[in-house]
Amino acid sequence: MAHIQFVDELVREYLLYRGFTSTLKSFDNDLKADKDKGFRVDKIIEQILHFINVSDLNGLKEYWSHLDNFVFSKLEIHFQPAIRKMEYSLYKLYLVTAVQGNGGVKNERVTEFLSKMLPELQGQNEWKEWFMLPYIQKPEENLSFSLYFTRSWQDSVLVSLHNLLATVFQCMPQPTLTSYESDAAMVKRLQDELATLRLQSKMQPQAPEKTSPIGHQSRLAQYSERLSGPLPLVDDFCAVPSEHLESGAREAKGLRGLIRQMGGSPVMGRKTSRSQSQN
Template sequence: MAHLQFVDELVREYLLFRGFTSTVKAFESDLKSDKDKGFRVDKIVDQVLHFINVSDLNGLKEYWTHLDNLVFAKLEVHVQPGVRKIEYSLYKLYLVIAAQSTGGVRNEKVAEFFAKMLPELQGQSEWRDWYMLPYITKPEENPSFSLYFTRGWQDSVIVSLHNLLATVFQCMPQPTLTSYESDAALVKRLQEEISSLKGKSQPANDKVSPSGHQSRLAQYSERLSGPLPLIDDFSAIPAEHLDCGLREAKGLRGLLRQMGGSPVMNRKAGRSQSQN
C-alpha cells in the first residue's frame, strides 16, 4: 500500500487549498502517531521487533491488540487459529530474546511475562514446558527449548508475520479515493492501446477493433465520473487486463496456502451493501 503516502499528500494539498489549516495540523499530528505506519509491512514488523528487543511486553500486547482490532478480527473464522499461532510465536520470541540476555533485568522480564500472561496462557498445552524457562540455566541447550534459540526459527517467525500482514493488506477493501490512481492508469493504458491500433488493419475476428476499445473506454470513464461508488464490474475492461489480474490472484492464493489458510476478508457482503 505504498500509494497511501501519495493519497495522504493529496488530502493535505486539498485541505490547504480549502484553507482548513486547523484540520491540516490535526491530520499531520495523526500521521505522526499513526500506529498503522501507512500500512507499510516493513515498518510494522520493525515496530513489533522493537517491543520484543527492549522487552516491552505492555507495548507488544497493546500494539498487537491494535492490529487485531483493525485487521485480524475481521478475517474469516477458519484463519483465526493461524493468526493466534503467529501471535504466540511472537511471545515465545519475546521470551527467547529476554532469556538470551546476561543482565538480571532481562531475566526478570521472563518472570514478569509469566506473571502477566498466566491468565491468558494457563491451560494451553503448548505453553506447559515454557513455565520452566525461568529456572533453566542454559535453555538454549535444553531439548525443550533448543529449537527456539536457533536463528532459523526466529527468522521464520518474522517471515510469517511479514507474509501475514502483506497478504491481509492486499485483501483489505480500500476506500474509493485510493483506487483513483490505478483507475487513471488503466484509462491511460486503454487510450494508448487505442492510439496504437488506429490506422492498422486487423482481421475481423482477430482482435477487438479500436471502436470496441473506445466503447469500453467510454463505459469505464462513465463509471469513474459517475456519482455512484465504483463496483466490481469488469465488463468494460479488456480481457488481457483480466488475465493479468487472474495471474496475480493465483500468486496471492499460493502465498495464502503457505500460511495454512486464506485470510481473505468477507468482501462479498461489503459489495452487496454498497450496491444496495
Template sequence: MAHIQFIDELVREYLLFRGFTSTVKAFDNDLKVDKDKGFRVDKIVEQIVHYVNVSDLNGLKEYWSHLDSIVFSKLEIHVQPAVRKIEYSLYKLYLVTAAQSAGGVRNEKVSEFLSKMLPELQGQNEWRDWFMLPYIQKPEENPSFSLYFTRAWQDSVLVSLHNLLATVFQCMPQPTLTSYESDAALVKRLQDEINALRGKTQQSTEKTSPIGHQSRLAQYSERLSGPLPLVDDFCAVPSEQLDSGLREARGLRGLLRQMGGSPVMGRKAARSQSQN
C-alpha cells in the same frame, strides 16, 4: 500499499488549498502517531521488533490488539488460526529475546510475561513447558527450547509476519481515493491499445481503399506524357495489372506519334480527301 503516503500528501495539499489550517494541524498530528505506519509492512515489523527487543510487553500487546481490530478481525474465519499462530510465535520470540539478554532484569521480564499471560496461555498444551523457562539454566541447550533459540527460527517468525501483513494489506478493501492511481493506469493502457488498433486499421484501410489506389494512379499518370483517361475505372485494379496496362499505354502512344496521329484522326483525313 506504498501509494498511501502519496495519498496523504494529496489530502494535505487539498486541505491547504481549501484553507483548512486547523484540520491540517490535526492531520499532521495524527500522522505522527499513526500506528498503521501508512500500511508499510517493513515499518510495522520494525515497530514490533522494537517492542520485543526492549521487552515492552504492554506495548507489544497493545500494538497487536490494534492490528487485530483494524485488520485481522476482518479476515475470514479459516485464516484466524494462522494469525493466532504468528501472534503466539511473537510471544515466544519475546521470551527467547528476554532470556538471551544478560542481567537479572531480563529474567524478571520472563517471569513478568508468564505471570501476566497466565490466564490466556495456561490452558494450551503448547505453552505448558514455557512456564518452566525461568528455572532452566541454559534453555538454548534444552530439547524443549533449543529450536526457538536458533537464528533460523527467529528469522522465520519475522518473515511469516511480513508475508501475512503484505498479503492482508494487498487484499483488504480500500477507499475510492486510493484506487485512483490504478484506475488512471488502466485508462492509459486502454487508450494506448485503442490508438494502436486505430493505427493498424488505418494502415490496412489505406492499402485496400479506393483512395489508396487513386493516389498510386495519380503518381503513374504524372509519369505519362498526357492525361490518362478513365482513371476512376482503375480504382479496383491491382497494382501489378496497373503497371502492365501503363506500359502498354506508353507503347501505344509512341506508335501513334510515329503514325502521325490516332486511327480515328487518320480515317477522318482519308474521308475528307476522297470527298474532294
C-alpha cells in the same frame, strides 16, 4: 503499499490548496501517531521488535491488539489461524529475548510475562513447557527450548511476520481513493489501445463496401446501443472497419463502465456516497 503514502500526500496537497490549515494540522498529527505506519511492513516490524527488545509486554499486546482490531479483523475467517500462530510466535520470541538479556532482570521479565499471560495460555498444550522456563538454568541447551534460541528460528519468525503482513495488506479491502491511480492508468491504457486501433484502420486498404448505407447505419445503431454511452464515445469508432467492431465494442464497453464507476466514486463525484446513505 507505497500508494498509501502517495495518497497521503495528495490529501495534504488538497487541504493546503483549500486553505484547511486546521484540518491539515490535525491530519499531520494523525500521521505522526499512525500505528499502522502507512501500512509499511518494515516500519511495523521495527515497532514490534522495539517492544520485544525492551521487554515491553503491555506495548506489544496493545500494538498487536490494534492490528487485530483494525487490520486483521477485516480479513476472511481462514486467515485467523495463521494470525494467532504468528502472535504466539512473537510471544515466544519475547521470552527468548528476555532470557538472553543481561543481568538478573531476565527472570523477572519472564516471570512477569507468564503471570500476566496465564489466563490466556494455561489451557494450551504448546505453552505447558514454557511455564517451566524461569526454573531452567540453560534453556538454550534444553531439548524443549533449544530450537527457539537458534538464529535460524528467530529469523524465520521475522520473515513469516513480513510475509503475513504483506499478504494481509494486499488482501485488505481498499478505499476508492487509493485505487484511483490504477483506474486512471487503466483508462489511459484503453485510450492508447483505441487510438492504435483507429490508426491501424486508417492504414489498412479499404475494401469495397458490399452493404448498403442503410445496412451500415443499422450496424452502427446496434453498436451504439451495445456501448450504452454518449455519442462522442461512439463517434470514436465510426472509422473502424466492420471486422473490428466486435473487439472495439468490448474495449469501449469496458472503458465506458470504468468511467461510469469513477464518476460515481468519491474521487470524481458523490453518487456512491449518496446511494449508500440512502441504503
